[in-house]
Amino acid sequence: xxxxxxxxxxxxxxxxxxxxxxxxxxxxxxxxxxxxxxxxxxxxxxxxxxxxxxxxxxxxxxxxxxxxxxxxxxxxxxxxxxxxxxxxxxxxxxxxxxxxxxxxxxxxxxxxxxxxxxxxxxxxxxxxxx
Numbered sequence: 001x002x003x004x005x006x007x008x009x010x011x012x013x014x015x016x017x018x019x020x021x022x023x024x025x026x027x028x029x030x031x032x033x034x035x036x037x038x039x040x041x042x043x044x045x046x047x048x049x050x051x052x053x054x055x056x057x058x059x060x061x062x063x064x065x066x067x068x069x070x071x072x073x074x075x076x077x078x079x080x081x082x083x084x085x086x087x088x089x090x091x092x093x094x095x096x097x098x099x100x101x102x103x104x105x106x107x108x109x110x111x112x113x114x115x116x117x118x119x120x121x122x123x124x125x126x127x128x129x130x
Contacts, residue, residue, distance in 0.1 A: 002024065002118065003025045004022055004119055006099050006123060011129065012126070012127070014129075015088060016089050018086050019086070022081065022121060029053070030053070031103075032103050032104065034075070035099065036048055036112075043095075047111045049062060049067060050073070052108060060107075067086075070088045070089075095125075097124050097126055098122075099120075101119050
């Protein structure tokens with residue numbers, strides 16, 4: 001069993017920044033990937049960033065085009081926490097942000113997919129508005 005808990009959401013003005021955290025706990029956490037997904041109001045869940053637990057190859061991070069250059073995903077393996085630093089936020093970044101884990105993933109081959117994720121957090125709301 002694996003638990004994921006997101007935090008750091010809130011209300012921010014356009015152009016502002018937020019840092020989301022995803023605390024991961026559980027057993028058998030050797031190789032895995034953590035994905036951040038966003039669900040905008042009235043839309044489906046989109047995978048926007050992903051990071052592997054190791055950086056054995058250059059394919060250890062992924063960003064969707066909509067967030068590339070503005071968002072940065074990172075991890076602290078000692079704290080078992082993955083972060084999503086979000087800068088230059090836009091109103092279209094509004095939504096519920098979820099983190100999820102895919103066990104056994106070593107190399108990223110594309111965007112994170114909902115159907116590949118084994119466990120999910122409950123989400124944290126980000127609202128970008130003036």
